[in-house]
Amino acid sequence: MQQVVAGQQAPATPPPADGRRSRWTEHRRARREELVAAAVEAVRATGPAFSVDDVARSAGVSKTVIYRYFSDKDELVDAVLGRISEAILLPRLLGELVIDRADDRERLSAVIAAFVSLVEDEPELYRFAYAHAGRAGRPDLVAATEREIAEALGAMMGERLTAAGRPAEAALTWAYGVVGMVQLSAHWWSAARSVPAPALVEQLTALAYGGLGALLPPLRGQEPR
Known part of the structure; x- marks a missing residue:
């Protein structure tokens, strides 16, 4: 047991790590990687003029899901590059x-x-x-x-x-x-x-x-x- 010297304040116990936040961060990173892989396959299939719709079909998701992880098509293109x-x-x-x-x-x-x-x-x-x-x-x-x-x-x-x-x-x-x-x-x-x-x-x-x-x-x- 930790003892406290008279007149001194016990050191603050560090707050527990937020496991939910770290799990969400890792989930988001992994999901982005999956979507980038799907985008690469979309490029292989359609060439430079690929669309976000092509990526959504390749990934088996809606465009709305794509835009949860990428702010716009330019960010997705950067990730594919x-x-x-x-x-x-x-x-x-x-x-x-x-x-x-x-x-x-x-x-x-x-x-x-x-x-x-x-x-x-x-x-x-x-x-x-x-x-x-x-x-x-x-x-x-x-x-x-x-x-x-x-x-x-x-x-x-x-x-x-x-x-x-x-x-x-x-x-x-x-x-x-x-x-x-x-x-x-x-x-x-x-x-x-x-x-x-x-x-x-x-x-x-x-x-x-x-x-x-x-x-x-x-x-x-x-x-x-």
């Missing part, structure tokens, strides 16, 4: 970057192939992401995704240059150049489809490696003899 970036784009592309491969050309080819396969595998999600890129007053999550990939690629290039005793300030320029080249070419190809996907990957790899192969120091163990 975030899911595409975090769960689809970044895992594929960053995952390829960190895999140890035999040489730079193979690594470049793998990353470019991952992006091209994304355009092939998820054409409606890709079209949706770029249709909503750069909306006035809204976060540009596509640009943020590209920036994250370019920064990761630039960091790897910078480490290579530093390890070879060479200045590393050009690394980010090269990285953004490669990412921009691949993104714009793939965007053109997604509509034109003038060459098969493997040919596109080889053409972009040849162009990127033609520059980087001359600029980057060789990987350890691959120095010319």
